[in-house]
Amino acid sequence: MEKYLSLFTQYNIPAAFWVNIQLTFWAAIGALVVGTILALMRISPVRSFAVFGTSYVNIIRNTPLTIILLFGVLALYNQLGFTLSDDFNQNFFNLAVMGLAIYHAAFVCEAIRSGVNTVPVGQAEAARAIGLSFLPAAREVILPQAFRGAVVPLGNVLIALIKNSTVAAVSSVAIEASSIMKTMLEFESNLIIPIFATFAMGFVIIVIPVGLLTTWLSKKLAVAR
């Protein structure tokens, strides 16, 4: 027991989780912005935009996240010298955020599209009847309702993003949870199971409230029809 408790002084476990939360936060903002634009493109009357949106989703959704993050480090940084920050570690962090945002934007797009499907046809027809064209109708009528109908799928994307932030280990973000856990497992061989249990519980503690929160929000924000 003492040995186990000493792990917490030896390794800064909360700091590792904090890195994952930061990765999640920035990537979530990026994914939400890109995903919303993609969703707008997919439902727009302009064919070339719709085709672009659909291809983006089909390509990115079917690519392993590991490849996307690895691509950022090995291809963009190592091979092409592409950087997102002058600071060595910050650069890897930013590349990981970019990869996570690119990947999850495809899922955000699909979540919003499923939200658009919950909006009754009459809403779009009414918007047109009062003279709104595509973009104003989307902004004033369709999207506000679509977001409220998409709370649960968006919450699922957020939960996936929190868990996937551990994959940032391949983008050389060395101080996040899975990397720290790996180091600890290698050095504390007689505490393998307690160490895993600690990190696993950390994620359970973060993920389950998010799930409960989105369920509560989806009920609170549900559009009365």
Place this chain on the structure above:
Amino acid sequence: MSASVLFDTPGPKAKQRILVINILGVLLIAGLLYVVISGLAAKGQMEASLWASLFTANAWENFLLPGLLNTLKAAGLGIVLSVAFGLAFGMGLLSEVKVLRWFSTVIVEFFRAVPVLLMIVFFNILLARSGVVNGTDAPFWAVVISLMLYNGSVVAELVRSGVRNLPKGQREAGIAIGLTTTQSLRLIEIPQALVAMLPALIGQFVVILKDSALGYIVGFTELLFYSRTFASANGNMLQALLLAAAIFIVINFALGKLAEIVSRRLSSRMPHDKPADPTGAAIAADIEAPLAPPGDQLK
């Protein structure tokens, strides 16, 4: 709601405007592509040799195919085991026995909340240290076990919601002919739930195949690992990673299409089930008519 209800059928003026935006859109996307490709060319990345080396017998026989084979092995085994795990724990979630239901709920919720990568790293070290499997096989089994635990838990949830969505009469009929609840679950409800959840299940196979690439991090010699090994020697990491991604995309895209076809088949099959038995259908239609959604009545 299809996209077309979001806007009116365009008139002549709107058609012209859409055409202009369309042309601008195509130009914009083409311009973006041009910037990327010319940027790559400026860095010497479009050299034919960098790409050609990926399409040699050496690259495929010694690197890409063995890697792909390992990926498919891990994913295939992961699929089989997670369906088995999902059925077992799905039945647990639906069990009448409280302890069994609670135990299954805890297991399923736990493994759905823990990142797969965390499990892979843990099992890799646990298996290698404990000597249960050969040291070189540890990454493979770590990947398979982790895929089973996570995706099995997702499948268990699918089984549960599939059974919950069945009409109540199915279980009642099973019990009426003298089956126990477990027998009715096993013989009547789960087979129907499996058919209904097939599209979602195939969708989950895509997740399994993608997640098998996480094994790269613990040194599992799958497609990504071999692509990197090959590219390190040939200096074409960018090109090799793109090819590896393309292989994954093609397989997953095919699986996604399969799921779509299956789901279309199933939805077109459902209404046909009723008229197959004319007398039963007539009675069912009488009872169900007020409850059935409008779409069903039209058919």
